Amino acid sequence: MAIAQARDGICNGHGGPFGSVIVKDGEVVGQGHNRVLANNDPTCHGEVAAIRDAGTRLGTFDLSGCELYTTGEPCHMCLCACLWANIDRIYYGCTIEDNGRIGFRDDKFDGLFSGRDKLEGYLVQMDREACLSLFDEYSALEHKLY
């Protein structure tokens, strides 16, 4: 579902191939995709868009009990956004390095900050292959990189 969100975003030229879904008690409570280009908002990564959506839908800034699924490993900004939101766990597909390979600066910022390794168990990888296919689709579209 996160991949479908991301595909929706890239097909509409909203931004990079990053889609996120937030689940609580087995139900989707929030979703979103990267809208940096569409909204002229450099903070509107997929994870942030999904957190905003869940906050609005649930009527709270506290997303305790929620898990987030996302196509690319969260950048430092999004990782901290999930911590502020009290998201319980993050499942991601492609890695920070994969994000870098298709032209995003996640890897540069990750090189600047350390401590991600302390979050083992909080950050769980899954479905990388399917997400890599999505990234290939994006690269083929040759969208504007930022």
Added chain:
Amino acid sequence: MAIAQARDGICNGHGGPFGSVIVKDGEVVGQGHNRVLANNDPTCHGEVAAIRDAGTRLGTFDLSGCELYTTGEPCHMCLCACLWANIDRIYYGCTIEDNGRIGFRDDKFDGLFSGRDKLEGYLVQMDREACLSLFDEYSALEHKLY
């Protein structure tokens, strides 16, 4: 002006005493304050609100040439948001530890991640005393902490 933004926010119960102003070529191009409570958006810190405002006003996601003034030292999320936005420099009043002292978790997240020291020259402190007075006002209001 960042302090006035923050005061506006706390007087209206929007969130913490965090206001930000973005300046380009001597003109204010964006401003905002913490609206975590008001918007049920845990990502809506003052810096993020100001970046969104500037992006909308200037019609771009690229805030190169802009400087950001903020009442409290940016948390990791906001620091990375500024990097993504290509903000040139950040001027802040109170420190991460000051943020922690009035009940926010900035200091906990800062303890988790390191690398901030690599950004010397990018993060510049100024007007701490005036911002501390603002923080005292906030504490006196005994607003809901999150």
